[in-house]
Amino acid sequence: MSIEDFDPIRIRKDFPALDQTVHGRPLAYLDNAATSQKPRAVLDVLSEYYEKDNANVHRGIHELSRRATVAFEAAREKVASWINASSAAECVWTRGTTEAINLVATAWGLDHVSEGDEILISVMEHHSNIVPWQLLAARTGATLKYIEIDDEGRLVLDGLEALLTERTKIVSISDVSNSLGTINPVKTIVDASRAVGAIVMVDGAQGIVHTKVDVQDLGCDFYAFGGHKMCGPTGVGVLWGRLELLEAMAPFQGGGEMIQIVGRDKSSWAAVPHKFEAGTPNIAGAIGLGAAVDYLSKIGTKAISIHENELMAYAMEQLSLIPGLRIFGPSSLDDRSAVISFTMGDAHPHDISTILDTEGVAIRAGHHCAQLVMKHFGVPATARASFYLYSTREDVDRLVKGLDQVAVIFS
Amino acid sequence: METPQLSSLYQQLILEHYRNPRNKAELEEKTVEIHMANPVCGDEIRLQLRIEGTRIEDVKFLGSGCSISQASVSMMTVRLKGSNLDQADELAKRFTDMMHGDESAAKEKSLGDLRALQGVSKFPVRIKCALLGFDALQEALKKEAGVVEEGPT
Numbered sequence: 001m002s003i004e005d006f007d008p009i010r011i012r013k014d015f016p017a018l019d020q021t022v023h024g025r026p027l028a029y030l031d032n033a034a035t036s037q038k039p040r041a042v043l044d045v046l047s048e049y050y051e052k053d054n055a056n057v058h059r060g061i062h063e064l065s066r067r068a069t070v071a072f073e074a075a076r077e078k079v080a081s082w083i084n085a086s087s088a089a090e091c092v093w094t095r096g097t098t099e100a101i102n103l104v105a106t107a108w109g110l111d112h113v114s115e116g117d118e119i120l121i122s123v124m125e126h127h128s129n130i131v132p133w134q135l136l137a138a139r140t141g142a143t144l145k146y147i148e149i150d151d152e153g154r155l156v157l158d159g160l161e162a163l164l165t166e167r168t169k170i171v172s173i174s175d176v177s178n179s180l181g182t183i184n185p186v187k188t189i190v191d192a193s194r195a196v197g198a199i200v201m202v203d204g205a206q207g208i209v210h211t212k213v214d215v216q217d218l219g220c221d222f223y224a225f226g227g228h229k230m231c232g233p234t235g236v237g238v239l240w241g242r243l244e245l246l247e248a249m250a251p252f253q254g255g256g257e258m259i260q261i262v263g264r265d266k267s268s269w270a271a272v273p274h275k276f277e278a279g280t281p282n283i284a285g286a287i288g289l290g291a292a293v294d295y296l297s298k299i300g301t302k303a304i305s306i307h308e309n310e311l312m313a314y315a316m317e318q319l320s321l322i323p324g325l326r327i328f329g330p331s332s333l334d335d336r337s338a339v340i341s342f343t344m345g346d347a348h349p350h351d352i353s354t355i356l357d358t359e360g361v362a363i364r365a366g367h368h369c370a371q372l373v374m375k376h377f378g379v380p381a382t383a384r385a386s387f388y389l390y391s392t393r394e395d396v397d398r399l400v401k402g403l404d405q406v407a408v409i410f411s
Numbered sequence: 412m413e414t415p416q417l418s419s420l421y422q423q424l425i426l427e428h429y430r431n432p433r434n435k436a437e438l439e440e441k442t443v444e445i446h447m448a449n450p451v452c453g454d455e456i457r458l459q460l461r462i463e464g465t466r467i468e469d470v471k472f473l474g475s476g477c478s479i480s481q482a483s484v485s486m487m488t489v490r491l492k493g494s495n496l497d498q499a500d501e502l503a504k505r506f507t508d509m510m511h512g513d514e515s516a517a518k519e520k521s522l523g524d525l526r527a528l529q530g531v532s533k534f535p536v537r538i539k540c541a542l543l544g545f546d547a548l549q550e551a552l553k554k555e556a557g558v559v560e561e562g563p564t
Contacts, residue, residue, distance in 0.1 A: 023415075346430065348477035350452055351421070354537060358417050367453045380453050380475045409421045 006303040012390045014039040014295075025360025028398040033178055033206060033339050033386035034364050035228045038292075042231055045291035049284050057283055058257065058274070072283050075290025076273075082293045083223065084214040085240055092239040092246070092273040093281050097205040098128040100224030100239035101172070103276060104201055105132035107252040108222075108245070112199075113169045115141030120163055120171045120198070122147035122155055123376055126178050127369040129203040133172060142169070149376055153180035153329040160192050168198040175207030179370035179384070180329035181339030183207075190219045199245070205229060209388070210308060210337045212301040215240050227285065232292035236285030239276070246272040253278040304389045308338040311387050315340060315396045322403055328377055338387040341368070344403065347410040349383040355409060359402040361395075419530030420537070421478070428482035428524065433489050438471035443554055447547035449539060454480045458547035462555055465495045472544070479528070479537055484544030486524040491548070500552055503545045510538045 012018050017037045020027050029037060049071065055064035057072045073088070080088040094100040113119065119133045123146050137144045145163055148156045155173075164171070171193040175186050186202055193200045201222040204213060208225040215223045222245070226237035241249075251258055251269055255278030260268040269275045296304070312333055319325055324345035330336045344352060353365035364384045367374045374380060385399055438459035448455035454476030461469040470491045472484050487506075491499055498521075506525055508516035510532050516522075517529045531541045 350454075350477035350537070350540065351479070354420065354534060355417060358415065366451065371453070374453070405417075409417065410426070 001299050001303060003300070003303045003306060006299070006307055008307060008390055008392050011299070012392070014041065015390055016040060016043070018390060022360040022362070023358050025398075028359075028361040028395040030385040030387065030391065030395060030399060031362045031364045032209075032388040032391070033229070033368075033384065035234065036209070036231050036388050037390070038233065038288075039231055039295050041295045042233065042288050042291045046233060046284050046288045049287050054284075056280055068283055071287045071290075072281070075286045075293075078290040078293045079238055080240075082213075082297065083208070083238075083240055084216050086216065087243065089272050090240055090243050090246065092241070092276040093286050094224075094237045094239050094276075095235055095282070096226035096228070096237035097203060097224045098132075098226075098237075100222075100237055101129055101201070101203060102132045103239055103252045104170075104172075104222050104224075104241070105136045107249045107276070108199070109133075109136040109170070110139065111250055113137075113140045113142045116167060117142040117169045118145055118165060118167045119143070120145045120147065120168055120193075122173055122184075123149045123372045124153065124155065124177045124180060124182060124184075124370065125172075125174055125372070126203065126205065127371070128205075129172055129174060130372070143167075146372075147173070149182075149373070152331055153177065153182045153373070153377075154335065155182075155184055155189075157185070157188065160189070164192055164196045164198065166196055168193070168196050170199045170201060172201040172203065174203040174205070175213075176210065176337045176339075177329070177370075177373070178206050178339070179368040179373045179382070180341055181337040181386075182330055183211075183335045183337055186218055186220065194219070206337060206339075210305055212305075221245055227289035227292060230292055231295055232289035233282075233285045236282045236289050238289075243272065246276070249276075251278070252276050255279045257281070299389065307389060308387055308391075309333060311391055311393065311396065312336065312338055312340070314393055315385070315387070315399070318396055318400050319403075322400065323407070325403070328382060338391075339384060340386070341382040341384045343379055343382055344406055345410055347406050349381040351410070352383045352403070352406050355406050356399070356402040359398065359405060361398050361402045363399070415530070415533035420534055422527045422530065424524055424527040425478060425482040428485040429478035432472075432481055432485040434471045434492070435473065435485065436471050437473065438469060440469075441471075443551045445547040445550045445554070447543055447550065449476075449480075449543055452477070452540070454540060454543055456480070456484055456543060456547055458484070458544060458551060460491075460551055462496070465497070467491050467494055467496070467499060476543065477537075477540055479531055479540040480543045483525070483528055483541045484547075486528070487544045487548065490521070490523050490525065496552060496555065499548060503548050503552075506545055507542065510541055 015037045053067040055068040057069040076088045200220040202220045204225040223240040228234040258278040328341040349365035441459040456474030
């Protein structure tokens with residue numbers, strides 16, 4: 001689809017869940033940073049798989065198993081080419097971003113990080129990119145260090161060289177903040193980390209949704225993302241890693257599928273990526289994610305990001321007119337993704353969310369699994385509206401109208 | 412699902428307690444303190460009681476959260492002051508019943524201002540907010556009962 005042909009009204013028709021009323025009002029779904037809705041193309045593939053091809057992968061000789069395996073591996077190829085991986089073997093199926101990060105923190109971390117070593121992350125990370133490293137630090141005696149954030153929610157990179165030492169073994173950073181929408185200069189961080197010989201992991205849970213990701217161009221070593229924020233099903237995600245790193249790593253979990261030969265005392269492992277895929281995988285989920293990639297490829301990431309930027313400009317302008325409304329995160333749209341975190345007067349974000357819900361407007365309220373960010377800004381929680389390819393100006397207008405209601409109740 | 416009325420949720424009395432919480436301060440000479448948080452939304456309170464014998468001599472709280480959780484705790488402390496432990500337990504039970512839709516519990520005069528929170532029962536995802544203070548109270552009562560049991564046996 002060309003950029004000129006992009007029409008969110010037409011795109012909305014692809015998403016059955018958007019076509020409903022909530023509390024008597026048409027749904028305005030603005031909780032996309034939590035999870036996206038799913039297009040018919042993905043839903044159809046899921047039910048078709050279960051209706052026709054359902055079988056376990058890589059082990060049956062029968063026809064259904066062959067079909068399931070072909071579709072499962074074809075989905076891996078689609079994902080690999082979507083992020084420009086060198087090969088599909090570099091893409092490991094996981095339950096989601098969280099499991100992908102835990103996989104690296106465990107399987108890579110335990111063998112490469114020891115007492116006195118350092119792990120560098122940032123204050124803006126989602127809990128899923130903090131806690132696995134805390135666990136690793138506790139197990140190994142390593143030190144966890146943080147890149148701070150400034151008052152506009154940007155990483156403070158002035159002191160980055162000082163934070164990186166020859167003891168820094170791994171740097172793990174999100175490309176886009178889920179709570180603030182900040183787009184981080186990943187390449188700058190990769191270059192600085194390389195200079196001290198550190199490995200770089202990117203938490204791409206939010207980034208892959210809004211920008212074209214090219215893992216080779218980024219220059220990182222690991223890239224983690226989930227399927228459900230990008231039109232795919234829940235419960236499936238991907239860990240991309242450099243082949244030589246994945247090959248050198250110990251397994252994450254043991255079980256079927258990940259072995260070559262099992263003996264009484266020890267076993268040998270299957271080749272990557274299967275070495276990291278113990279147990280029956282989320283076959284339908286992987287195939288569904290493949291369908292989501294097809295769907296998004298047809299529309300084009302460029303067109304989606306232009307649409308989101310236009311919508312963000314409108315939303316920021318409209319929200320900044322509301323008295324008492326405080327927006328968190330970068331003030332410029334250049335380094336801000338389709339997320340607006342805000343507070344409003346003394347109305348607590350949960351109360352804001354309840355009031356909006358009765359107007360049919362779905363947003364997120366809370367700490368967004370980013371308690372360190374909330375602490376930095378001295379707020380217990382924020383309200384968060386987040387947009388996607390099917391969001392419209394009307395959604396923004398509905399949000400603003402709902403916030404008028406908040407102002408009335410908390411006047 | 413039927414659309415609940417916002418006006419039943421955000422009554423003036425609730426907003427008034429939210430903005431001017433009663434007994435929100437550090438309690439000197441407390442005998443029990445319970446920290447209760449809702450990890451899902453980040454609401455948290457510290458409920459502090461001074462219990463002498465079977466009587467709640469004083470009660471205060473600290474914390475932050477939404478209007479429902481904070482108003483509920485504030486109203487609860489007003490009812491608790493000077494009551495005995497059985498009454499406190501009874502209050503917690505009545506309030507919980509009201510949250511789960513029991514209309515007769517909602518008519519209980521002993522609930523005082525807490526009756527204004529009846530509308531919360533129509534908003535399932537907010538019930539846990541209203542119960543935060545009472546969860547802390549029930550923990551405190553359990554702790555107190557434990558102390559008594561461990562006493563002169």
